[in-house]
Amino acid sequence: MTKSASDTPRLLIEARGPVEWVTLNRPDALNALNPGMIEDLRDYFLGLPDRRDVRIVVLRGAGRAFCAGLDLKNESSANDTASGGGVQRGLKTQRRIAEIVMAMRRCPQPIISLIQGAACGGGFSLALASDIRIAGESARMNCAYIRIGLGGCDIGSSYFLPRLVGASLAAELILTGKFISAERALRVGLVAQVVPDAGLEAAAQEDIDLMLTTSPLGLRMSKEALNINLDAGGIEAAIALEDRNQILCAQTEDFREGLKSFLTRKPPVWKDA
Template sequence: MGDVVKREINKDGVLTVTLNRPESLNSLNYELVMGVISAFDEASSNDDIRSVILTGEGRGFCSGADLTGGGWPNEPEWSAGESAANSMIIGMNPMIKKIVNCPKPVVNAINGVAAGGGAGLALSGDIIIASKSAKFKLVFGNQLGIISDVGASWFVPNLLSRARANGLAMLGEDLSAEKAEEWGLLWKTFSDEDLMEEAMKIASQMADGAIEGLKAIVHSHDNALRSSLEDQLEYETKTQRVLCDAPPFKEGIMAFLEKRKPNFRNLK
């Protein structure tokens, strides 16, 4: 798995996870998906890791499922539908859940095409940035006659709208990174040359931050998507009650009073 998913932890506690099947535009086979799951298991359990960057090797981020078979442990007598469902149950869905539920902030740096399930994977991070040459393509409906998956059917309508999600998925048009930024699908775009440097700046800033609070921000916004204002105000109250009793808040207050930058690392 180390060959198809590269991991590197720097001195600031930033883990860079790189999809490494550039010859297939980092298509999702069994080995790669399990490698991503393993990398995010490490991110969740290793206290030295404080933030994560997910990106792709080569000229593409991820072209979606490996349609040549992908090495999934399927039974020979299974239909195409049964095999697809199995890959989702044992691999694709757990992978997305691992990323979304990672207790460390996740920056997805989209370095090229993100197509099909690769678009879903691209949108799984807490902060999404992209190179100017990147593009998103939902090929499910117009080319394959299936629905969006790997989380894309949830991310796209929630981040954009039902109308734009339908148009992208049913017509399969390319969505450029700059248009995706304009529409609000991602945070910012950068030149191809600057993408990883900018990703590292963002991830390092979050690694220096109060990571529990940063992830709580993400969860609060996700909760708001399915809540009334009244329910969300109650959610805010419950969450602030916990966070305001936690060490990072106390450190932040002390730093403000002492006119210094807060140090959120190694707090007890």
């Protein structure tokens, strides 16, 4: 749990066994990203590769919004954007925000985002960088950057969106900054499912329970292969990575435990070994 100068936690981190529930905790500001929250998120996700105790991460926002993007009402945030504060200062801040989504992709833990209310700008990018997106019925997402005089391509949006929804819809969202509703997001495959806002946690738990029945190494390597093969040069490269991962997994105690579990119909006891 991290705290601001006023001793209010910016991130609430709750461990439920091997799952960490990470809550953006600035509800009065619609969980907008101020400098402190940016640093907290960056430090948290950069630290995950060394944490074998955490198998899955759930990311959500407190209150009625997921994340309204950069806190432009915060003087420090506004001065450090690409439109002010000088090139060097702006680029440094820009890169530190971008490092959050890069760390989300690099960490071995699957990330589930629970999206209710606004997911705008940087908040949209946090959702896009997640592995699974579950939307509440109130969810509204957009590339807000272009609406404030910046470009619509920011914090990974020009990378994630075309891969998730195709070039045409990505262009529509990036070039206009228009909102996409939960219903349309489901229709185009941007989110995995839409549920009532009150049902977001239960919807996530269903996926969590299934992922926890898999071997720890197998789950980590599956995320790795999905990430790398999005940019694979061809099917040969994609299959080579899959072959490598399967042979590595097959040498572990957990693979033998998985076979035993399948044959005896008893739940496996994973050792991550």
